Amino acid sequence: MAAISREEVAHLARLSRLAVTDKELDTFAGQLDVILQAVARVGEVAAADIPPTSHSVPLTNVLRDDVVIPCLSPQDVLAGAPDPQDGRFRVPRILEEEA
Amino acid sequence: MSELIHKPAAELAALIAAGEVSSVEVTRAHLDRIAAVDQRVHAFLHVDAEGALAAAADVDARRADGAALGPLAGVPVAVKDVLTTKGVPTTCGSKILEGWRPPYDSTIVTRLRAAGLVILGKTNMDEFAMGSSTEYSAFGPTFNPWDLTRIPGGSGGGSAASLVAYEAPLAIGSDTGGSIRQPGAVTGTVGAKPTYGGTSRYGLVAFSSSLDTPGPCARTVLDAALLHAVIAGHDPADSTSIPAPVPPVVAAARQGATGDLSGVRIGVVREFGGEGAEPGVLAAVREGIEALVKLGAEPVEVSCPHFTYALPAYYLIAPSECSSNLARFDGVRYGLRVGDDGTRSLEEVMSLTREAGFGPEVKRRIMIGTYALSAGYYDAYYGQAQKVRTLITRDFTAAFEQVDVLVAPTTPFVAFPIGSRTSDPYQMYLADLFTIPSNLYGGPAVSVPCGLSEGLPVGLQIMAPTMADDRMYRVAAALETVVPAPVPPGL
Numbered sequence: 001m002a003a004i005s006r007e008e009v010a011h012l013a014r015l016s017r018l019a020v021t022d023k024e025l026d027t028f029a030g031q032l033d034v035i036l037q038a039v040a041r042v043g044e045v046a047a048a049d050i051p052p053t054s055h056s057v058p059l060t061n062v063l064r065d066d067v068v069i070p071c072l073s074p075q076d077v078l079a080g081a082p083d084p085q086d087g088r089f090r091v092p093r094i095l096e097e098e099a
Numbered sequence: 100m101s102e103l104i105h106k107p108a109a110e111l112a113a114l115i116a117a118g119e120v121s122s123v124e125v126t127r128a129h130l131d132r133i134a135a136v137d138q139r140v141h142a143f144l145h146v147d148a149e150g151a152l153a154a155a156a157d158v159d160a161r162r163a164d165g166a167a168l169g170p171l172a173g174v175p176v177a178v179k180d181v182l183t184t185k186g187v188p189t190t191c192g193s194k195i196l197e198g199w200r201p202p203y204d205s206t207i208v209t210r211l212r213a214a215g216l217v218i219l220g221k222t223n224m225d226e227f228a229m230g231s232s233t234e235y236s237a238f239g240p241t242f243n244p245w246d247l248t249r250i251p252g253g254s255g256g257g258s259a260a261s262l263v264a265y266e267a268p269l270a271i272g273s274d275t276g277g278s279i280r281q282p283g284a285v286t287g288t289v290g291a292k293p294t295y296g297g298t299s300r301y302g303l304v305a306f307s308s309s310l311d312t313p314g315p316c317a318r319t320v321l322d323a324a325l326l327h328a329v330i331a332g333h334d335p336a337d338s339t340s341i342p343a344p345v346p347p348v349v350a351a352a353r354q355g356a357t358g359d360l361s362g363v364r365i366g367v368v369r370e371f372g373g374e375g376a377e378p379g380v381l382a383a384v385r386e387g388i389e390a391l392v393k394l395g396a397e398p399v400e401v402s403c404p405h406f407t408y409a410l411p412a413y414y415l416i417a418p419s420e421c422s423s424n425l426a427r428f429d430g431v432r433y434g435l436r437v438g439d440d441g442t443r444s445l446e447e448v449m450s451l452t453r454e455a456g457f458g459p460e461v462k463r464r465i466m467i468g469t470y471a472l473s474a475g476y477y478d479a480y481y482g483q484a485q486k487v488r489t490l491i492t493r494d495f496t497a498a499f500e501q502v503d504v505l506v507a508p509t510t511p512f513v514a515f516p517i518g519s520r521t522s523d524p525y526q527m528y529l530a531d532l533f534t535i536p537s538n539l540y541g542g543p544a545v546s547v548p549c550g551l552s553e554g555l556p557v558g559l560q561i562m563a564p565t566m567a568d569d570r571m572y573r574v575a576a577a578l579e580t581v582v583p584a585p586v587p588p589g590l
Contacts, residue, residue: 004470012466015473016422017429017446019454020462028463034525035467039411042483045490052485053492055309055339056541056565057296062338076202082436089431092445 003036004029101128104265108174108322111268115173118162122155122173126217129175133219133266136590141241142251142261144180145188146220151175154217161215170349171325172215177267179258180221181228182313183302184208187218191304192226192236192254195456196434205302206334207271207313214329219267222257226458227425228278228306230254231530234521235460242517243286244587245555249514252282252530258316259286263587269326270316275307276413277510277534279314280546284509284558287548287585289323289575290316292534294566295541296341298327299334307420308339310413310538318584320547320576324352327568343566351569355576361395363574366502370406371533376511379552384508387549387559390581391506391574399502403494406536408487413535414528415471415484422468425461428453463524488539495540499564504574507533509546509558533560543568547575548584556585 006029013020013028020028078084083091103111103125114120130148137143158173183189183201185208190196204212211218225235233241233256243251244264251260255272259282262270272279274292283290291314298313305311315326331345367388373381392398430436430452438451457465471480498505511532520526537544542565546558559578563570 008470009466012469013462014450016462016465016469017426017450017453018457018462018465019447019450024459024462027459028466031463031524032466032470034523035414035463035528036470038525038528039414039467039471039480039484041411042408042415042487043479045405045408045483045487047483047486047490050486050489052482053488053539054485056492056539057339057341059296059339059341064335072202077432079202080199080433082430082434083439091431092439092441092443092448094445 002033003040004033101131103128104132106268107319108171108268108317109325111174112171116168122158122217123152125173126151126155126175129219129267136264137266139242139247139590140244140260140264141239142222142257142264142266143177143220144190144192144223144238144257147187147218150187151217151219154212158215158217169214169329171329173217174269175217175219175267176211177219177222177258177261177270178208179224179255179272181224181273181304182207182271183304184218184221187221189221191228192224192238193456193458194237194435195428199434203302206299206336207330208302210330216329222255222261222270224257225254226461227304228254228273228275229421229460229464231277231281231527232520233257234517235458237458240517243514244590245286245514248516250285250517251514252285254278255282255316259283259288259290262286262288262316262318264590268318269322271313271330272316273303273311273313274538275310276417276538277531279316280534280544280558280560281510281530283316283546285514285556287556287587288316288318289320289545289547291323291327291545292537292543293327293331293568294341294543296339297345297543297566297568298331299337299340301334301336305424307417308424309420310417320572320579321352321356324348324572341566346566346569348569348572351573352576355573356580358394358577358580360391360574360577363396364399364502365391365396365574366399366401366498366505368406368505368507369400369402370404371507375529375532376508377513377552380508380511380513380557383550383552383557384559387578387582388506391578394577394581401498401501401505403498405487405490405494409491409535409539410528410532412484412487412491413531413539415480416488418464418468419471419481420468422465422472425465428456460524491536492540495542504570505562507560509533509560513552513555513557537562541565543571545571545575547578549578549582551585
């Protein structure tokens with residue numbers, strides 16, 4: 001049985017903000033199925049009582065002193081933006097106009 | 100062609116320090132070599148000839164003034180295109196960052212510059228360091244100088260190929276699942292993954308933050324150790340950077356070069372002794388281990404039962420982290436923006452941008468990660484993979500109670516033909532079978548040449564405990580005294 005359907009892959013693509021084509025969906029559905037069936041092997045390991053590891057370095061809450069240090073200028077930061085405007089990043093409208 | 104390009108970095112640095120040759124001459128020799136061969140090798144995505152010659156002239160001027168220079172001052176280095184370089188294009192092998200010029204240097208690059216190294220340019224890589232062949236670069240593959248129809252490994256194939264093409268004496272890579280070591284193995288060069296947290300990730304464009312580790316690539320073990328010493332050490336700008344002294348890697352490489360390994364216990368990983376690897380690779384590795392034993396090392400067979408689950412655990416953890424990290428490429432702050440014609444919503448523009456900007460392997464991993472992290476699947480996939488990560492770490496800890504280092508092949512197969520594994524992505528993942536455990540554990544590991552199989556280089560991998568990077572350099576340098584790096588055919 002397939003681990004994942006074409007419809008589920010289409011849903012994942014939407015969640016991932018990827019406007020994939022129908023042709024890509026056909027390819028990805030088969031490939032993701034192979035990959036997911038292979039990685040599902042982790043389920044063979046008896047690990048119910050084992051704590052998870054998210055990170056190999058045992059450091060938590062690394063903070064620095066609260067002092068002002070130099071940082072990038074707005075001009076430098078905006079220099080690589082696709083559409084800077086008035087010292088800001090311009091984006092398409094995210095709210096509908098009030099009716 | 101200048102003979103300078105064949106010299107190890109340590110020797111070039113000594114010649115420059117003695118005033119027998121200038122950094123400008125050394126740099127120009129390498130730039131000339133790049134101009135002559137890189138059309139065929141495609142190790143570089145960007146060559147910064149002007150910046151390199153200026154940096155070299157600066158080192159020469161400081162030397163003339165009698166300034167104290169570092170041990171690699173004036174020596175050229177190639178930098179993987181995943182590390183930011185101020186004002187110099189940084190693409191990560193992706194269309195989504197094509198033309199982007201970062202406003203700051205990564206810590207690794209800052210340290211290279213401060214030590215007087217000369218940055219030649221940026222090397223090719225699988226897009227966002229996801230791949231094992233450099234075929235997933237959006238700008239075309241790199242070709243292995245051993246056989247231009249074959250892959251140079253990945254993701255850092257450009258860095259490894261630049262060394263074996265004599266375009267650079269040193270290179271920087273990054274290793275998330277083997278991206279320094281596997282290219283090292285299949286090009287017959289030395290590639291070292293330092294302890295995670297031993298080298299700074301500041302300015303290393305994130306793929307999988309709990310695994311990404313920048314490190315040195317070189318043609319000799321001593322050169323790799325010298326470069327390691329330059330780039331390693333605590334960095335306050337990286338909250339996962341380990342606040343401890345750099346292990347004595349250069350001294351260890353020199354000690355190993357005496358060829359004496361008496362008292363060193365090497366653990367041969369039983370689970371990595373056969374399944375999934377080519378017979379020729381296994382034979383070369385066996386000979387490499389026998390050579391270490393002749394030098395005085397004591398072999399001990401050890402079992403690491405969970406290592407066989409490292410590959411599936413990694414291919415859940417790394418995509419999960421990548422799906423989160425790559426959310427930043429949304430067409431707002433840097434790079435590509437597609438479809439912003441005044442009629443489309445922000446979400447549509449983001450989706451079109453990411454569709455156009457990312458290649459197939461990056462898309463696959465983002466979707467796998469999104470799946471593994473989603474409600475209903477989290478426990479069975481990501482959560483379970485994290486538990487397996489704990490068990491792999493315990494396997495390492497138990498093994499290092501018996502032995503000083505572990506040895507295994509670096510990669511199951513020699514350089515494969517370009518195009519032979521791209522249609523089945525999982526076949527590509529298998530290249531990382533032996534390199535992944537050290538990433539999940541966080542300890543250092545190095546690939547060092549150990550002969551040929553079918554005329555192509557094989558790498559022996561030496562894994563050490565966390566923050567004991569010096570141990571792997573000692574063993575690697577000892578092996579180098581009896582198994583010299585293979586000499587590639589001329590280009």
